Amino acid sequence: MGRAPCCDKANVKRGPWSPEEDATLKNYVETHGTGGNWIALPKKAGLRRCGKSCRLRWLNYLRPDIKHGGFTEEEDNIICTLYAQMGSRWSAIASKLPGRTDNDVKNYWNTKLKKKIMARKVTLKTLTHNDTLPSTSTPSSLTNNQNVKTSQNSPFPSQNQNSPPSVLPVLDANNALFITNNEKSIISFDQTHHGLYSPQVMDDVVSQIGASSRIINNNNNNNPMLSLSQEGSSSISDSSSIAMNNNNVSHPEQQHASDESMEMLMDFGFGFPFDFANGPNCHYERVGEFATSSYPEWVDFSYADIKPH
DNA sequence: AAGGACCTCAACCGCCGGAGA
DNA sequence: CTCTCCGGCGGTTGAGGTCCT
Numbered sequence: 228m229g230r231a232p233c234c235d236k237a238n239v240k241r242g243p244w245s246p247e248e249d250a251t252l253k254n255y256v257e258t259h260g261t262g263g264n265w266i267a268l269p270k271k272a273g274l275r276r277c278g279k280s281c282r283l284r285w286l287n288y289l290r291p292d293i294k295h296g297g298f299t300e301e302e303d304n305i306i307c308t309l310y311a312q313m314g315s316r317w318s319a320i321a322s323k324l325p326g327r328t329d330n331d332v333k334n335y336w337n338t339k340l341k342k343k344i345m346a347r348k349v350t351l352k353t354l355t356h357n358d359t360l361p362s363t364s365t366p367s368s369l370t371n372n373q374n375v376k377t378s379q380n381s382p383f384p385s386q387n388q389n390s391p392p393s394v395l396p397v398l399d400a401n402n403a404l405f406i407t408n409n410e411k412s413i414i415s416f417d418q419t420h421h422g423l424y425s426p427q428v429m430d431d432v433v434s435q436i437g438a439s440s441r442i443i444n445n446n447n448n449n450n451p452m453l454s455l456s457q458e459g460s461s462s463i464s465d466s467s468s469i470a471m472n473n474n475n476v477s478h479p480e481q482q483h484a485s486d487e488s489m490e491m492l493m494d495f496g497f498g499f500p501f502d503f504a505n506g507p508n509c510h511y512e513r514v515g516e517f518a519t520s521s522y523p524e525w526v527d528f529s530y531a532d533i534k535p536h
Numbered sequence: 537a538a539g540g541a542c543c544t545c546a547a548c549c550g551c552c553g554g555a556g557a
Numbered sequence: 558c559t560c561t562c563c564g565g566c567g568g569t570t571g572a573g574g575t576c577c578t
Contacts, residue, residue, distance in 0.1 A: 241547080241548080242546095242547075242548095242572090243546070243547080243572085244546090244547090264563080264564095265563075265564070266562085266563065266564090277548090278563085278564095279548085279549095279563090279564085279565095280547075280548080282564075282565090283546085283547065283548085284546090284547085286565095287546075287547085288546080315567065315568090316566090316567085317566080317567065318565075318566060318567085329565090329566075329567080330545080330546075330547085330567095331545085333567075333568085334544075334545050334546085335545095337544095337545095337568095338543065338544055338545075339543095339544090
């Protein structure tokens with residue numbers, strides 16, 4: 228048997244609040260406070276509403292310090308950062324945004340911000356060994372991560388046979404984020420997807436892209452380009468992903484579900500950032516937990532700058 | 537102009553944990 | 558220690574608005 232309801236649902240009004248009800252509740256709370264008991268408040272205030280409904284109405288709409296209207300770019304960044312750190316703990320995230328409620332933040336994330344991030348073009352670009360290499364610097368947003376390595380002299384670091392392949396985030400003069408991982412390839416995230424990339428993932432990405440028949444050579448300097456963008460799509464589904472195996476790079480609908488050769492799946496479906504990569508050669512960890520990981524080469528790009536394409 | 541699809545966001549639901557009896 | 562009550566929270570719903578065909 229479940230818990231008894233908090234109020235007599237047959238005798239309380241439900242649905243949208245009228246201006247009169249708003250005024251009654253506002254006047255009562257401003258005059259008397261909540262009295263520490265929301266359940267008893269509607270009766271005292273003369274409202275035919277559930278106490279929980281009164282509390283919600285006050286917290287989300289009537290209280291004086293509430294901020295209505297669009298979110299700023301700065302607020303977007305804060306939400307993204309905190310979501311990457313703590314997931315859907317909306318009240319905790321909202322507490323860092325003065326005047327915003329958990330409901331506001333949750334709605335904003337679910338209806339706009341998630342799609343906004345997904346819509347950003349994600350482009351992986353591989354360069355050949357003969358390409359001109361960018362001058363490099365450490366991304367300032369990553370300098371606090373002591374696991375991050377940068378390449379100052381040789382852009383193609385040698386590999387230690389006994390250690391996982393290194394993933395080396397560097398910035399070129401235009402602040403484009405590049406990732407080097409072996410002697411033959413650099414991956415550039417012209418516009419990066421936030422997420423957590425393991426060296427195993429990046430190693431696989433480089434090797435798989437190199438063998439991919441789907442690489443698009445879309446420029447004149449022999450730099451093959453793989454684009455994961457959803458450009459041209461009128462609507463963006465909630466789950467967009469690419470799957471990789473030993474032989475190709477393809478969209479999952481083109482991939483047989485029973486294909487046991489699949490090595491990994493990168494899911495851009497926002498479980499973000501928690502469902503980025505998994506598979507026999509990959510590892511699945513939460514951003515906030517990687518510091519204690521046994522994989523010291525994990526790189527957190529949650530704070531990487533995103534620049535318009 | 538109409539109607540269907542899609543989007544937004546206020547409101548509700550039900551679970552959980554803390555406080556106090 | 559157990560039980561009850563209540564506030565707080567995240568997930569979900571659905572009415573109303575907007576866009577698209």
